[in-house]
Amino acid sequence: MVSESFLPQIDGVTNSVCRVLEHLRDTGHEALVIAPAPAPAARRTAPRSYAGAPVLWSPSAPMPGYPEFRFATPWTGLPAALREFRPDVVHLAAPAGLGAQAAYAARRLGVPSIAVYQTDIAAFATRYGLALAERTIWRWLATVHRLASRTLAPSWDAVDTLLSEGVQRVARWSRGVDLERFNPEHRDEELRARLAPNGEVLVGYVGRLAREKRVELLVGAAGLPGARLVVVGDGPCRPALARALPEAAFLGFRTGTELSAAIASLDVFVHTGINETFCQAAQEAKASGVAVVGPAAGGLLDVIDHERTGLHYAPGDPVSMRREVLRLVEDAELRTRLATAARASVAGCTWHAIGEELLGHYRDVLGTRLPTTTTSDRWRR
Template sequence: MRVAVVTESFLPRVNGVTNSVCRVLEHLERRGHEALIIAPGPGPEQYAGHRVACVPGIGLPGYSSFVLGLPTKAVERRLRAFEPDVVHLASPVALGAAGAHAARKLGVPSVAVWQTDIAGFARRYGFRGTDRAIWAWLRHVHRLADRTLVPSSASHRQLEEHGFPRLAMWRRGVDSERFHPGHRSEPLRAALAPNGEVMVGYVGRLAGDKRVEMLTSLADVPGVKLVIVGEGPAEQRLRTLLPQALFLGFLDGRRLSQAYACLDVFVHTGADETYCQAVQEAMASGVPVVAPASGGPLDLVEPERTGLLFAPDSRAELRAAVARLVQDADLRARWGAAGRAAVEHRTWNAVNDQLLDHYQEVCRARVQFGGAAIPIAGPRPGAAAGPGAAAA
């Protein structure tokens, strides 16, 4: 199969969209498929043996590390030359919209992947009154696709309410060997918390849309060492607000695995997460989770079993949830083990085989109907869809 992946974000920029696209490309290579990546530049020439075609991009004002790909005619030219069997649209907005229009023009089926709540993102950055226009544009883009894949039941409900057609579930996998309690390092813990404090940590982008300023409610919880992993435009302000916290910067590889496993409690603050891979990685690392009762974490965190959920805007509930876990080591151990058991079977191989099933289904439907663009029904939210469904 020849798969063209049109993505709004790719290496060297690291975020949820990039990470999931990389896992898909690696899986395509393992299964013997050929891919072309169309992404904002600058970037690598290839990844996992697949060619990368970069298009011009511009940094967003106030967030230059986020590069928006320009929807030029080069997208259609690249797709026409590659002759894909299917087009994968990763979090389509601008570049992805060009990919969706080009796929429709060329008669190639496309699968759009919902990964970012753009309307929520805009609200967090002060763009009030834009919701209606944003949702209208995104609905237009996704209507061009043969199927839209959503990562959580909350996202499914949200898109259904906004009139998005042909929705199906496709969750995210986790590397349960890379993220494992066995990476816990007592020497590292002793270095980070020399007085034996309970380590409470956040891992992710330090940005306004992640609402990281809510971490300030944990600044003076007794017996806690607050550890923050990541970088972003809100970092300097957060350092000022939390002078006693440990800022470890951007981590990857073994250093990230150890950082997760060394935590006693994982905290997430973002309320607009379509899935929240960081929560799943913390659970795989055997760490109990405190997260907002909103979006993706609703599917991931089982209250009173793998962690706690708090009202998204309540700093008091966030603080109380963390304080409860800080005071009870046995509870942390039980919930951490339960979290690990809940996600360790969700391998990337399983969920990406399910993605291949979605590709094949939209391709078969196009053949059956003579290449015409037709409505293609997706499975019900939570329903089985292919061999990877049980693991998703």
């Protein structure tokens, strides 16, 4: 399992890798994690194993402008690490720098690989002032994914994007959700009383407060009559966002039962990112029985069924967002209908089911020294 990020870094890539590792453990498979070393200050407490899988750190450096995120630097020891472990399949989680090294190493060793497309790195770079590098980044990513025996993408929009960039052998592999951890039963009336002392409708964002999430668009959900904006998460944009949204409640970074309660206690979940390949936070809100509002773009086209499990707004448009959020603030019956349908829509999306589907992809590529094509109806061309 070669991942561009891992614990203690918490993000969508880390979350899905952890769930896969748990499923591999529970189904009797052996795994090794290779990921960029965390920041020096975090290494003493960072886990060196997870779900029975040892964690091997590669050399890393801090991301300019976002030092909390580490990226892998070239590591000559990677091929030897793979040879020693002798994997049947190499799983590349959101491959970029480290994933590219592993893809080349797996190809040289004759080991099939599964590349999981999960992060729109080109859009990420654009938000950090590297717009001129977008085409170069896509050419690089397409090359990496073409090295893999198969690429898995979490939404149909992501599948189509990869195909348009010349990546073949692409299949859709969605994301699971913990239906016990994210559940309407975790609604916390004491928390709601503190956040909405006058019975306000709670409109919440949950996620990283970083540029690529377009969190500045939350101004569109602020100051609505009879509502209060709640922000759950942390990141480099928090100080500026707090200044722009003085009346919002900032709960900071939350995990475990605190996160479950925070999401289930919302009345409306709103998301701002337009480059999400899936949007796990929105799926967790659906599982928590919360109506979701998100842009009609990227993975949220899959996650939100407009007018049934949530509402779409024009991507990047705070006025359009405000209009859709206001509909839910003013219409309790609509909120309830969408929230009930949202919870029901994820009933079959357990991590066990998603893990079994992944094992099916592993079995498909086992024994292939070179990538091959298939006529399976899981494929889109």
